[in-house]
Amino acid sequence: MPVFFHYADRVRRDFPELATRTLCLDAIHPGAEVSQAIARFQDVASARLAASAEGGFPEIQAWRRAFAKMGLKPTQHRCAAEALLRRFRKEGALPRRHPLIDLCNAASLAYAIPIAVFDVARIQGVLEVRPASGRETYETFTGELESPEPGEIIFADEDNRAHARRWTNRQSGYSAVRDDTVAAFLVAEALHPSAEEDLCRLLADLEAALGVSWPRSAVGAG
Template structure:
Protein backbone atom coordinates (compact mmCIF):
# COMPACT_ATOMS: atom_id res chain seq x y z
CA UNK A 1 0.00 0.00 0.00
CA UNK A 2 1.00 3.66 -0.08
CA UNK A 3 1.08 5.82 -3.20
CA UNK A 4 3.38 6.91 -5.95
CA UNK A 5 4.80 10.38 -6.49
CA UNK A 6 2.66 13.18 -7.79
CA UNK A 7 -0.60 11.97 -6.32
CA UNK A 8 -3.45 14.41 -6.86
CA UNK A 9 -6.42 14.09 -4.54
CA UNK A 10 -9.79 15.04 -6.00
CA UNK A 11 -12.30 15.58 -3.19
CA UNK A 12 -15.63 13.88 -3.63
CA UNK A 13 -17.67 16.96 -2.83
CA UNK A 14 -21.10 15.45 -3.32
CA UNK A 15 -20.21 12.17 -1.61
CA UNK A 16 -22.66 10.20 -3.71
CA UNK A 17 -24.14 6.94 -2.59
CA UNK A 18 -21.78 4.18 -3.67
CA UNK A 19 -22.43 0.48 -4.17
CA UNK A 20 -19.92 -2.30 -3.63
CA UNK A 21 -20.65 -5.86 -4.70
CA UNK A 22 -19.28 -9.07 -6.17
CA UNK A 23 -20.58 -9.80 -9.66
CA UNK A 24 -22.90 -12.75 -10.09
CA UNK A 25 -20.26 -14.42 -12.26
CA UNK A 26 -17.78 -14.30 -9.38
CA UNK A 27 -20.24 -15.62 -6.83
CA UNK A 28 -21.30 -18.40 -9.20
CA UNK A 29 -17.70 -19.44 -9.83
CA UNK A 30 -16.67 -19.18 -6.17
CA UNK A 31 -19.70 -20.05 -4.02
CA UNK A 32 -17.40 -20.56 -1.01
CA UNK A 33 -16.67 -16.82 -0.89
CA UNK A 34 -17.41 -15.04 2.39
CA UNK A 35 -17.07 -11.26 2.34
CA UNK A 36 -17.64 -8.22 4.48
CA UNK A 37 -17.16 -4.48 4.10
CA UNK A 38 -16.70 -1.45 6.33
CA UNK A 39 -17.02 2.21 5.44
CA UNK A 40 -15.52 4.86 7.70
CA UNK A 41 -15.41 8.64 7.57
CA UNK A 42 -13.15 10.79 9.69
CA UNK A 43 -9.92 8.81 9.58
CA UNK A 44 -6.53 10.48 9.18
CA UNK A 45 -2.83 9.78 9.57
CA UNK A 46 -2.46 11.18 13.10
CA UNK A 47 -3.48 8.18 15.20
CA UNK A 48 -0.92 5.95 16.89
CA UNK A 49 -2.08 2.46 16.03
CA UNK A 50 1.29 0.87 16.70
CA UNK A 51 0.49 -0.75 20.06
CA UNK A 52 -2.75 -2.32 18.85
CA UNK A 53 -1.24 -3.39 15.54
CA UNK A 54 1.49 -5.08 17.57
CA UNK A 55 -1.13 -7.10 19.47
CA UNK A 56 -2.63 -8.45 16.24
CA UNK A 57 0.81 -9.04 14.73
CA UNK A 58 1.82 -11.01 17.82
CA UNK A 59 -1.21 -13.24 17.34
CA UNK A 60 -0.11 -13.95 13.78
CA UNK A 61 3.48 -14.56 14.88
CA UNK A 62 2.35 -17.05 17.51
CA UNK A 63 0.46 -18.99 14.90
CA UNK A 64 3.46 -18.95 12.56
CA UNK A 65 5.57 -20.41 15.34
CA UNK A 66 3.48 -23.57 15.05
CA UNK A 67 3.58 -23.82 11.25
CA UNK A 68 4.23 -21.83 8.10
CA UNK A 69 1.55 -19.76 6.40
CA UNK A 70 1.43 -22.29 3.55
CA UNK A 71 -0.19 -24.75 5.96
CA UNK A 72 -2.99 -22.41 7.05
CA UNK A 73 -6.43 -23.43 5.72
CA UNK A 74 -7.20 -19.75 4.99
CA UNK A 75 -4.13 -19.49 2.75
CA UNK A 76 -4.60 -22.88 1.14
CA UNK A 77 -8.14 -21.90 0.18
CA UNK A 78 -6.92 -18.77 -1.59
CA UNK A 79 -4.17 -20.77 -3.32
CA UNK A 80 -6.85 -23.07 -4.70
CA UNK A 81 -8.82 -20.04 -5.82
CA UNK A 82 -5.81 -18.59 -7.64
CA UNK A 83 -5.20 -21.94 -9.34
CA UNK A 84 -8.80 -22.02 -10.55
CA UNK A 85 -8.32 -18.50 -11.92
CA UNK A 86 -5.31 -19.73 -13.90
CA UNK A 87 -2.86 -17.89 -11.64
CA UNK A 88 0.21 -19.65 -10.25
CA UNK A 89 -0.36 -19.34 -6.47
CA UNK A 90 3.33 -19.45 -5.48
CA UNK A 91 4.14 -16.67 -7.94
CA UNK A 92 1.18 -14.45 -7.11
CA UNK A 93 0.10 -14.71 -3.48
CA UNK A 94 -3.02 -13.31 -1.85
CA UNK A 95 -2.33 -10.26 0.31
CA UNK A 96 -2.65 -12.02 3.67
CA UNK A 97 -0.23 -14.76 2.63
CA UNK A 98 2.29 -12.12 1.54
CA UNK A 99 1.99 -10.37 4.90
CA UNK A 100 2.39 -13.61 6.83
CA UNK A 101 5.37 -14.60 4.70
CA UNK A 102 7.04 -11.26 5.37
CA UNK A 103 6.31 -11.51 9.09
CA UNK A 104 7.81 -15.00 9.22
CA UNK A 105 10.94 -14.00 7.30
CA UNK A 106 11.55 -10.49 8.66
CA UNK A 107 9.78 -10.56 12.02
CA UNK A 108 7.71 -7.43 11.33
CA UNK A 109 5.22 -5.82 8.98
CA UNK A 110 5.82 -2.58 7.04
CA UNK A 111 4.74 0.77 8.46
CA UNK A 112 2.69 2.63 5.86
CA UNK A 113 -0.25 4.54 7.37
CA UNK A 114 -1.90 4.11 10.79
CA UNK A 115 -5.07 2.58 9.37
CA UNK A 116 -3.30 0.44 6.79
CA UNK A 117 -0.86 -0.81 9.44
CA UNK A 118 -3.76 -1.76 11.68
CA UNK A 119 -5.67 -3.54 8.91
CA UNK A 120 -2.53 -5.34 7.74
CA UNK A 121 -2.00 -6.62 11.28
CA UNK A 122 -5.62 -7.77 11.50
CA UNK A 123 -5.28 -9.40 8.08
CA UNK A 124 -2.22 -11.33 9.29
CA UNK A 125 -3.93 -12.30 12.54
CA UNK A 126 -6.92 -13.78 10.70
CA UNK A 127 -4.91 -14.89 7.63
CA UNK A 128 -7.62 -13.27 5.50
CA UNK A 129 -7.03 -10.60 2.80
CA UNK A 130 -8.18 -7.13 3.89
CA UNK A 131 -8.22 -4.33 1.32
CA UNK A 132 -8.29 -0.66 2.38
CA UNK A 133 -9.25 1.85 -0.32
CA UNK A 134 -9.46 5.64 -0.27
CA UNK A 135 -13.17 6.06 -1.05
CA UNK A 136 -12.57 9.47 -2.64
CA UNK A 137 -10.35 7.82 -5.25
CA UNK A 138 -13.03 5.37 -6.40
CA UNK A 139 -15.39 6.52 -9.16
CA UNK A 140 -19.03 5.85 -8.42
CA UNK A 141 -21.68 4.82 -8.31
CA UNK A 142 -20.45 1.21 -8.50
CA UNK A 143 -17.34 -0.66 -7.38
CA UNK A 144 -17.63 -4.28 -8.44
CA UNK A 145 -15.43 -7.34 -8.07
CA UNK A 146 -15.73 -8.88 -11.52
CA UNK A 147 -13.80 -10.48 -14.36
CA UNK A 148 -11.90 -7.84 -16.31
CA UNK A 149 -12.83 -7.02 -19.89
CA UNK A 150 -9.19 -6.19 -20.60
CA UNK A 151 -9.53 -2.45 -21.13
CA UNK A 152 -9.51 -1.45 -17.46
CA UNK A 153 -6.69 0.77 -16.21
CA UNK A 154 -4.62 -0.22 -13.18
CA UNK A 155 -2.10 2.13 -11.59
CA UNK A 156 0.96 0.59 -9.95
CA UNK A 157 2.51 1.99 -6.78
CA UNK A 158 5.34 3.33 -8.90
CA UNK A 159 2.83 5.26 -11.01
CA UNK A 160 2.88 2.96 -14.03
CA UNK A 161 -0.16 1.74 -15.92
CA UNK A 162 -1.24 -1.85 -16.50
CA UNK A 163 -4.30 -3.52 -17.98
CA UNK A 164 -5.63 -6.65 -16.23
CA UNK A 165 -5.97 -9.56 -18.64
CA UNK A 166 -9.48 -10.38 -19.86
CA UNK A 167 -11.13 -12.63 -17.29
CA UNK A 168 -8.81 -11.64 -14.45
CA UNK A 169 -10.88 -10.93 -11.32
CA UNK A 170 -10.39 -7.37 -10.11
CA UNK A 171 -12.16 -4.46 -8.40
CA UNK A 172 -13.55 -2.20 -11.14
CA UNK A 173 -15.19 1.19 -10.60
CA UNK A 174 -17.61 3.10 -12.81
CA UNK A 175 -14.76 4.84 -14.66
CA UNK A 176 -13.26 1.52 -15.72
CA UNK A 177 -10.38 1.80 -13.30
CA UNK A 178 -9.08 -1.43 -11.77
CA UNK A 179 -8.24 -1.15 -8.07
CA UNK A 180 -6.57 -4.54 -7.75
CA UNK A 181 -4.62 -7.16 -9.66
CA UNK A 182 -5.49 -10.85 -9.47
CA UNK A 183 -8.32 -10.18 -7.04
CA UNK A 184 -6.56 -10.19 -3.66
CA UNK A 185 -2.95 -10.19 -4.84
CA UNK A 186 -2.21 -6.46 -4.97
CA UNK A 187 -4.12 -3.22 -4.61
CA UNK A 188 -3.84 -0.16 -6.84
CA UNK A 189 -1.65 2.83 -6.13
CA UNK A 190 -4.49 5.06 -7.34
CA UNK A 191 -6.80 4.37 -4.40
CA UNK A 192 -4.12 3.65 -1.80
CA UNK A 193 -4.67 5.29 1.58
CA UNK A 194 -2.42 8.29 2.18
CA UNK A 195 -1.94 11.47 4.21
CA UNK A 196 -5.05 13.14 2.79
CA UNK A 197 -7.39 10.16 3.10
CA UNK A 198 -10.52 10.81 5.15
CA UNK A 199 -13.02 8.23 3.85
CA UNK A 200 -12.18 4.56 3.42
CA UNK A 201 -13.75 1.35 2.22
CA UNK A 202 -12.39 -1.79 3.88
CA UNK A 203 -13.13 -5.17 2.27
CA UNK A 204 -12.35 -8.57 3.75
CA UNK A 205 -12.72 -11.77 1.71
CA UNK A 206 -12.32 -15.38 2.84
CA UNK A 207 -12.49 -18.65 0.95
CA UNK A 208 -11.93 -21.26 3.66
CA UNK A 209 -14.65 -23.43 5.22
CA UNK A 210 -15.13 -21.34 8.37
CA UNK A 211 -14.94 -18.01 6.56
CA UNK A 212 -18.59 -17.21 7.21
CA UNK A 213 -17.99 -17.58 10.95
CA UNK A 214 -14.73 -15.59 10.96
CA UNK A 215 -15.80 -12.57 8.89
CA UNK A 216 -18.20 -11.08 11.49
CA UNK A 217 -15.46 -11.27 14.12
CA UNK A 218 -12.90 -9.72 11.78
CA UNK A 219 -15.23 -6.86 10.82
CA UNK A 220 -16.08 -6.21 14.45
CA UNK A 221 -12.38 -6.10 15.29
CA UNK A 222 -11.67 -3.53 12.59
CA UNK A 223 -14.72 -1.47 13.56
CA UNK A 224 -13.72 -1.43 17.23
CA UNK A 225 -10.14 -0.46 16.39
CA UNK A 226 -11.28 2.38 14.13
CA UNK A 227 -13.62 3.66 16.85
CA UNK A 228 -10.84 3.50 19.42
CA UNK A 229 -8.34 5.47 17.34
CA UNK A 230 -10.50 7.97 15.44
CA UNK A 231 -13.74 9.83 15.95
CA UNK A 232 -14.97 8.04 12.88
CA UNK A 233 -18.44 7.13 11.73
CA UNK A 234 -18.55 3.53 10.53
CA UNK A 235 -20.96 1.26 8.71
CA UNK A 236 -20.43 -2.47 8.17
CA UNK A 237 -22.14 -5.28 6.30
CA UNK A 238 -21.66 -8.95 5.60
CA UNK A 239 -22.14 -9.67 1.91
CA UNK A 240 -24.02 -12.82 0.91
CA UNK A 241 -25.73 -14.14 -2.22
CA UNK A 242 -29.00 -12.95 -0.72
CA UNK A 243 -27.63 -9.53 0.25
CA UNK A 244 -24.74 -8.99 -2.16
CA UNK A 245 -24.48 -5.18 -2.11
CA UNK A 246 -23.00 -2.73 0.39
CA UNK A 247 -24.23 0.86 0.10
CA UNK A 248 -21.96 3.54 1.52
CA UNK A 249 -21.25 7.25 1.32
CA UNK A 250 -23.84 9.94 0.80
Protein backbone atom coordinates (compact mmCIF):
# COMPACT_ATOMS: atom_id res chain seq x y z
CA MET A 1 0.00 0.00 0.00
CA PRO A 2 1.81 3.16 -1.17
CA VAL A 3 2.00 6.31 0.92
CA PHE A 4 1.87 9.70 -0.76
CA PHE A 5 4.51 11.81 0.95
CA HIS A 6 5.84 15.29 0.37
CA TYR A 7 7.16 18.49 1.95
CA ALA A 8 5.46 21.85 2.20
CA ASP A 9 7.04 24.58 0.11
CA ARG A 10 8.16 26.42 3.24
CA VAL A 11 10.15 23.41 4.45
CA ARG A 12 11.88 23.05 1.09
CA ARG A 13 12.57 26.78 1.01
CA ASP A 14 13.96 27.01 4.52
CA PHE A 15 16.03 23.82 4.29
CA PRO A 16 17.31 23.54 0.70
CA GLU A 17 20.06 21.13 1.84
CA LEU A 18 17.47 18.53 2.91
CA ALA A 19 17.90 15.05 1.43
CA THR A 20 15.31 12.29 1.91
CA ARG A 21 14.83 8.60 1.12
CA THR A 22 11.68 6.57 1.75
CA LEU A 23 10.75 2.89 1.83
CA CYS A 24 7.37 1.17 1.71
CA LEU A 25 7.22 -2.35 3.16
CA ASP A 26 4.50 -4.96 3.32
CA ALA A 27 4.20 -8.48 4.77
CA ILE A 28 5.74 -7.27 8.02
CA HIS A 29 5.42 -9.54 11.08
CA PRO A 30 6.88 -9.45 14.61
CA GLY A 31 8.65 -12.82 14.42
CA ALA A 32 11.58 -11.75 12.24
CA GLU A 33 15.15 -12.27 13.41
CA VAL A 34 17.20 -9.08 13.29
CA SER A 35 19.92 -9.65 15.92
CA GLN A 36 22.85 -10.05 13.51
CA ALA A 37 22.00 -6.91 11.55
CA ILE A 38 21.49 -4.94 14.76
CA ALA A 39 24.86 -6.09 16.11
CA ARG A 40 26.57 -5.06 12.87
CA PHE A 41 25.01 -1.58 12.93
CA GLN A 42 25.77 -1.15 16.63
CA ASP A 43 29.43 -2.05 16.04
CA VAL A 44 29.66 0.81 13.55
CA ALA A 45 28.03 3.20 16.03
CA SER A 46 30.35 2.06 18.84
CA ALA A 47 33.41 2.73 16.71
CA ARG A 48 32.20 6.21 15.85
CA LEU A 49 31.34 7.01 19.45
CA ALA A 50 34.77 5.81 20.58
CA ALA A 51 36.27 8.57 18.46
CA SER A 52 33.79 11.33 19.27
CA ALA A 53 30.58 11.95 21.19
CA GLU A 54 27.49 12.22 19.01
CA GLY A 55 27.44 16.01 19.29
CA GLY A 56 30.58 16.14 17.15
CA PHE A 57 29.09 14.16 14.26
CA PRO A 58 28.43 16.31 11.17
CA GLU A 59 25.03 14.62 10.76
CA ILE A 60 23.98 15.66 14.27
CA GLN A 61 25.47 19.13 14.01
CA ALA A 62 23.37 19.75 10.89
CA TRP A 63 20.18 18.78 12.72
CA ARG A 64 21.15 20.97 15.67
CA ARG A 65 21.46 23.92 13.31
CA ALA A 66 18.07 23.09 11.81
CA PHE A 67 16.42 22.91 15.24
CA ALA A 68 17.97 26.24 16.20
CA LYS A 69 16.62 27.70 12.94
CA MET A 70 13.16 26.46 13.96
CA GLY A 71 13.50 28.33 17.27
CA LEU A 72 14.15 25.21 19.37
CA LYS A 73 16.97 24.62 21.84
CA PRO A 74 19.01 21.85 20.16
CA THR A 75 20.11 20.25 23.43
CA GLN A 76 16.57 20.30 24.81
CA HIS A 77 14.81 18.96 21.73
CA ARG A 78 17.13 16.52 19.94
CA CYS A 79 16.58 14.82 16.63
CA ALA A 80 15.70 11.14 17.03
CA ALA A 81 19.14 9.95 15.86
CA GLU A 82 20.94 12.06 18.45
CA ALA A 83 18.62 10.86 21.21
CA LEU A 84 19.28 7.24 20.25
CA LEU A 85 23.05 7.75 20.06
CA ARG A 86 23.09 9.51 23.40
CA ARG A 87 21.20 6.67 25.08
CA PHE A 88 23.33 4.02 23.38
CA ARG A 89 26.54 5.77 24.47
CA LYS A 90 25.38 5.93 28.09
CA GLU A 91 23.68 2.52 28.38
CA GLY A 92 25.43 0.42 25.74
CA ALA A 93 22.14 -0.86 24.33
CA LEU A 94 18.65 0.19 23.26
CA PRO A 95 15.36 -1.33 24.47
CA ARG A 96 13.74 -3.84 22.11
CA ARG A 97 10.24 -2.96 20.88
CA HIS A 98 9.46 -4.56 17.50
CA PRO A 99 12.04 -6.10 15.13
CA LEU A 100 11.40 -3.47 12.45
CA ILE A 101 11.77 -0.59 14.90
CA ASP A 102 14.82 -2.23 16.48
CA LEU A 103 16.47 -2.66 13.08
CA CYS A 104 15.76 0.91 12.00
CA ASN A 105 16.98 2.28 15.32
CA ALA A 106 20.24 0.36 14.91
CA ALA A 107 20.67 1.67 11.36
CA SER A 108 19.99 5.17 12.66
CA LEU A 109 22.76 4.68 15.23
CA ALA A 110 25.27 3.59 12.57
CA TYR A 111 24.53 6.46 10.20
CA ALA A 112 23.49 9.14 12.75
CA ILE A 113 20.46 9.78 10.55
CA PRO A 114 16.89 9.87 11.91
CA ILE A 115 14.55 7.22 10.49
CA ALA A 116 10.81 7.55 11.05
CA VAL A 117 8.77 4.32 10.88
CA PHE A 118 4.98 4.54 10.49
CA ASP A 119 2.18 1.98 10.39
CA VAL A 120 0.62 2.62 6.98
CA ALA A 121 -2.87 1.65 8.18
CA ARG A 122 -2.78 4.59 10.60
CA ILE A 123 -2.06 7.25 7.96
CA GLN A 124 -4.98 8.94 6.24
CA GLY A 125 -4.27 10.24 2.74
CA VAL A 126 -1.15 12.30 2.03
CA LEU A 127 1.57 12.45 4.69
CA GLU A 128 3.13 15.90 4.63
CA VAL A 129 5.98 17.55 6.51
CA ARG A 130 4.62 21.03 7.11
CA PRO A 131 4.10 23.80 9.66
CA ALA A 132 1.30 23.04 12.09
CA SER A 133 -1.86 25.14 12.00
CA GLY A 134 -2.54 24.51 15.69
CA ARG A 135 -5.61 22.39 14.96
CA GLU A 136 -3.79 19.05 14.70
CA THR A 137 -3.96 16.24 17.24
CA TYR A 138 -0.88 14.40 18.43
CA GLU A 139 -1.12 11.23 20.53
CA THR A 140 1.78 10.30 22.81
CA PHE A 141 2.91 6.73 23.48
CA THR A 142 0.96 6.84 26.75
CA GLY A 143 -2.23 7.88 24.98
CA GLU A 144 -2.24 11.54 26.00
CA LEU A 145 -3.36 14.06 23.38
CA GLU A 146 -1.38 17.18 22.53
CA SER A 147 -1.81 20.08 20.11
CA PRO A 148 1.37 21.10 18.27
CA GLU A 149 2.14 24.80 18.38
CA PRO A 150 1.17 26.81 15.26
CA GLY A 151 4.19 26.95 12.95
CA GLU A 152 5.88 23.89 14.49
CA ILE A 153 7.15 21.50 11.81
CA ILE A 154 5.21 18.23 11.96
CA PHE A 155 4.38 15.12 9.94
CA ALA A 156 0.63 15.43 9.32
CA ASP A 157 -2.00 13.54 7.35
CA GLU A 158 -5.31 14.62 5.83
CA ASP A 159 -7.17 13.98 9.10
CA ASN A 160 -5.09 16.71 10.76
CA ARG A 161 -3.35 14.09 12.85
CA ALA A 162 0.27 14.84 13.71
CA HIS A 163 2.40 11.70 13.36
CA ALA A 164 5.57 13.42 14.56
CA ARG A 165 6.32 16.62 16.45
CA ARG A 166 9.21 19.03 15.99
CA TRP A 167 10.04 17.36 12.68
CA THR A 168 12.47 14.57 13.64
CA ASN A 169 12.20 14.96 17.41
CA ARG A 170 9.30 12.76 18.53
CA GLN A 171 7.00 10.33 16.73
CA SER A 172 3.41 9.66 17.72
CA GLY A 173 2.30 6.52 19.50
CA TYR A 174 -0.80 6.50 17.29
CA SER A 175 1.05 5.38 14.14
CA ALA A 176 3.87 3.44 15.80
CA VAL A 177 4.57 -0.04 14.46
CA ARG A 178 2.91 -2.77 16.54
CA ASP A 179 2.73 -6.55 16.46
CA ASP A 180 -0.32 -6.37 14.18
CA THR A 181 1.35 -3.99 11.70
CA VAL A 182 1.36 -5.40 8.17
CA ALA A 183 2.66 -2.48 6.10
CA ALA A 184 5.13 0.21 7.13
CA PHE A 185 6.46 3.45 5.69
CA LEU A 186 10.02 4.58 6.46
CA VAL A 187 11.44 8.08 6.05
CA ALA A 188 15.18 8.82 6.44
CA GLU A 189 16.22 12.49 6.39
CA ALA A 190 19.57 14.26 6.51
CA LEU A 191 20.96 17.78 6.16
CA HIS A 192 24.75 17.41 6.33
CA PRO A 193 27.04 17.97 3.30
CA SER A 194 27.34 14.29 2.30
CA ALA A 195 23.66 13.55 2.98
CA GLU A 196 22.78 12.24 -0.48
CA GLU A 197 25.67 9.77 -0.56
CA ASP A 198 25.12 8.63 3.02
CA LEU A 199 21.40 8.12 2.50
CA CYS A 200 22.10 5.93 -0.53
CA ARG A 201 24.42 3.76 1.57
CA LEU A 202 21.94 3.68 4.44
CA LEU A 203 19.09 2.55 2.20
CA ALA A 204 21.23 -0.13 0.56
CA ASP A 205 22.28 -1.51 3.95
CA LEU A 206 18.76 -1.34 5.31
CA GLU A 207 17.18 -2.99 2.26
CA ALA A 208 19.69 -5.84 2.48
CA ALA A 209 18.87 -6.41 6.15
CA LEU A 210 15.14 -6.20 5.49
CA GLY A 211 15.45 -8.77 2.73
CA VAL A 212 17.03 -11.23 5.15
CA SER A 213 14.60 -10.62 8.00
CA TRP A 214 11.40 -10.36 5.94
CA PRO A 215 12.14 -12.24 2.67
CA ARG A 216 8.51 -12.09 1.58
CA SER A 217 8.21 -8.36 2.08
CA ALA A 218 7.89 -6.18 -1.00
CA VAL A 219 10.14 -3.12 -0.72
CA GLY A 220 9.44 0.08 -2.61
CA ALA A 221 12.09 2.79 -2.40
CA GLY A 222 11.69 6.47 -3.12
